Amino acid sequence: MSALFLIIVQFAIIAYALIGGIFIAFSDFIMRSLARTSGTGGVEAMQTINREVFRWIFMALFLGLAPLSLGVVIYGVFMVGGSTGTVLAAAGLSYFVGCFGVTVAYNVPLNERLAKMNIGEETTTRFWRDTYLPQWTWWNSVRGGACILAAALLLTTLPALG
Numbered sequence: 001m002s003a004l005f006l007i008i009v010q011f012a013i014i015a016y017a018l019i020g021g022i023f024i025a026f027s028d029f030i031m032r033s034l035a036r037t038s039g040t041g042g043v044e045a046m047q048t049i050n051r052e053v054f055r056w057i058f059m060a061l062f063l064g065l066a067p068l069s070l071g072v073v074i075y076g077v078f079m080v081g082g083s084t085g086t087v088l089a090a091a092g093l094s095y096f097v098g099c100f101g102v103t104v105a106y107n108v109p110l111n112e113r114l115a116k117m118n119i120g121e122e123t124t125t126r127f128w129r130d131t132y133l134p135q136w137t138w139w140n141s142v143r144g145g146a147c148i149l150a151a152a153l154l155l156t157t158l159p160a161l162g
Contacts, residue, residue: 020147098146
């Protein structure tokens, strides 16, 4: 087994868990807190968060894990094989589809709709309460769970890889 691949897997475990922790924290208490703000506070805060998320640390991890995850899938299937290779592939797919794919398909479009809305309008308040909060939080929880699952699956492969 490649020592470099073992290091990549160890890095991926930590990175998946970090990203998953951020998403779970958002779903668990940040979104509930924003939902309980008065007036338009939650909308304004989320619009600001969605602009600030593009800082390099989060985005480097989030975006960098997409190709890394595909690499883990390919390496698992073609280089490792067997049950360990299958688990590696499942871990990589869990992140790529369950986190990255869900983000692109669901969370980003909701964020883009919210970004275009005027804070003071009633349609914005209705969208926030009836659509954005329940849907964004649901899909955010899905992607958080996918990250945690990816980390857990990779953890199970360490004995076979080490």
